[in-house]
Amino acid sequence: MSSQLVQESAQTHVDAVPTTPLPSWDGAENGYETIAVRRVAGNIGAEIGGVRISGDLDATTVAEIRRALLAHRVVFLRDQHHADDATQRAFAALLGTLTKPHPTVAGDGDAVLPIDSDYSRANSWHTDVTFVDRIPAISILRAITLPPYGGTTTWANTVRAYAKLHPSLRALVDNLWAVHSNLYDYAAERDEKRVGGIDVKEQSYRDEFGHLEFETEHPVVRVHPETGERSLVLGHFVRRFVGLNTHDSQDLFTLLQRHVTRLENTVRWSWRPGDIAMWDNRATQHYAIDDYDDHPRLLHRITLAGDVPVSVDGVRSTPRKGDASHFSPLS
Template sequence: MTAQLERNAGTEVRVVKLGANIGARVDGVRLSGDLDAETVARIRSALLTHKVIFFRDQQHLDDAGQLAFAQLLGDLTLAHPTVRNKDNANILPIDSDYSKANSWHTDVTFVDRVPAISVLRAVQLPEYGGTTTWASTVSAYEKLPASLKALVDSLWAVHTNAYDYAANVDEARIGGVDVKFQQYREEFVSDVYETEHPVVRVHPETGERALLLGHFVKRLVGLTSTESQAVFQLLQNRVTQLENTVRWSWQDGDLAIWDNRATQHYAVADYDDLPRRLHRVTLAGDVPVSIDGVRSTTRTGDASHYSTVS
């Protein structure tokens, strides 16, 4: 591991790189809504460079503190376009009682205004398992051979929240009656969204090119369903190559921030029926743009209630 030391206002901010292509741990920062502008800039710089960054020992944070800190990085979205949180409109509980995000995805790609940044805080962790893995969609694109880049540069995909749940739920739930899980699924698709995104988007801050895929993809525009699945799986496999990933073992007090415009993630469901709960806050993003400057297009649904466009 390598480290970069940065001094700011008497505090030593230490950025520890965790992998060649993605991931860093940031030490020496006590997160709050009162951080000075230079420290916030250092955090944002580390995020853009490493795609996902981790903070240990943030036990002092509660929901209010998490929100106050997150707002230093951007404008808040609602918790989710369809899933409501009666306790706090801006926080989405990632609760194993209702769902398990054990499928590769980028958050909320079924709307036109894909969130820019996600901030996830550990609330209750299982005794074992429950790690999360992130993949760099920038690294995945950069490593494509020229022939594949020529193909994907002009491809578009339709993303929807009414995706194939049956392909992603764990077998223990199939054939049984899980009322909480069923209710969550029904709320998730209570309003249906479909958006056409470029398969390769240009990052609005770094200018990097990234693959925009994940489990919300319904099909690739202009291809048959069989062709879509074949090309999609080919590209997805490139994203999730182990060299493009970093895996985080959660501890009490941990907080993760990832660039949703440059990553996918997968919550590993290897903790049996133990309780696991994390709170996610998302920050408003832009409408993705293809390499030739064309913006994503909404096909079904209006997400203006969910988020502004950054």
């Protein structure tokens, strides 16, 4: 991408948002030839410009998108109004092998999982699908219907969270393993509903989510297969730490999660029509904020196959219950 085109692309985006301008776009001078990139927060998150997603993008552009994603953990593309499910699938396939929508939820039966507020609101910190052995590598989320306010999503950088741990805590978690399970109550942080007051759609979704049981032992610290960095594997699918009792597990989990989700370690995205977010599921957690009342909110997610996490001493995660081969091949 020429310097002039990068500047024009940046100006278009800045003009579209009547706020304080973001930092300058990175272009050819920073190694990007076909895309423009600018940070949206200090420790995680960047916006990519100069790209109209499709299944026909050239290999250089795809490689640069992946490089930006690995560097910034989550990237955002605005104004992709032309995209539909087929476009999203074709674009995703350039970056890796598509998984099924979910290990237990049917979605569209092919690759798309609707994130639909009518059925579920996953308003707690998590990394996608850590209850199976083959954790997805990348998630691609496209806005379909947005509420008039609220409904933002926040991501946290689990690589930086590990790096910022006190050395004594790093020594502890380097050798710690956790049991992850899909039999997690997404509504656990809400007040209990009165008997007979559970929404039928929500209950139906929760029944589908838990109709197959998965349980996997993962290292709390995994080595990223592409960057070699260490990251924390935590989030709301963790049931307990191996070898610790329930009380100690909960106390340690709370301490580590609090560290992961410190505000300076996060980026919060306000969705607009045409937006697409892509995140490295091996280096992040995220939280969809439930602050939009009864307004509809629908996004479509596609995930790309990942590998089995490996601990710092080279030991692979171990499934305890369930076979996820129907969900995803190993990358």
